[in-house]
Amino acid sequence: HNGYKATDKHKTDLNFENLKGGDDLDPNYVLSSRVRTGRSIKGYALPPHNSRGERRAVERLSVEALNSLDGEFKGKYYPLKSMTDAEQEQLIADHFLFDKPVSPLLLAAGMARDWPDARGIWHNENKTFLVWVNEEDHLRVISMQQGGNMKEVFRRFCVGLQRIEEIFKKHNHGFMWNEHLGF
Structure with a gap:
């Protein structure tokens, strides 16, 4: 894979102060900016294989952790199951929410099993920091x-992700990680 050897180690740098540039992108060409990642929680099967019970446990743990955030990260969880169709469509149109998988590959892998049970979106009050729960990863x-x-x-991505990881570790559920493959 592009020269990445079996002995290579994955490098992750979430120190936002190490980012060079990026604060002066031309507004004539850049309408919005986004950074995102997926995380899987230790102790639970990955989404294509987890059971309804595991998916619900991931949701409970995630909601508890996310609802404990404060400051610029204070927010609220919105389960898909209790959203109206209009609310879902608006969040999808605003590029805040994921939609039910339609890809034959994802469907065959079980990604839509029990849809929309135990899936949802959490976001801060400004809708600038979001977490999708039980989409293609436990957390996006x-x-x-x-x-x-x-x-x-x-900066917001790094600080928020690190806070979430700390909370999960306090609950004895860190994120899956491998020194060769990363997260």
């Missing part, structure tokens, strides 16, 4: 905003 963490200040988007 997203920092986004209008304009081209990628430095600010990346």
Whole structure:
């Protein structure tokens, strides 16, 4: 894979101060900026294989962790199961929410099993920090905003992701990680 050897080690740098540039992208060309990643929680099967009970446990743990965030990260969880169709469509149109998988590959892998049970979106009050729960990963963490200040988007992403990881570790559920493959 592009020269990545079996002995290579994955490098992750979530120190936002190490980002060079990114705060002066041309507003004539950049409408919005986004950074996102997926995380899987240790102790639970990955989404294509987890049971309804595991998916619900991931949702409970995630909601508890996310609802404990404060400051710029204070927010609320919205389960898909209790959203109206209009609310879902609006969040999808605003690029905040994922939709039910339609790809034959994802469907064959079981990604839509029990849809929409134990799936949802959590976001901060400004809708600039979002977490999708039980989409293709246990968690999909997203920092986004209008304009081209990628430095600010990346700062929020790094700080928020690190806070979430700390909370999960306090609950004895860190994120899956491998020194060769990463997260």
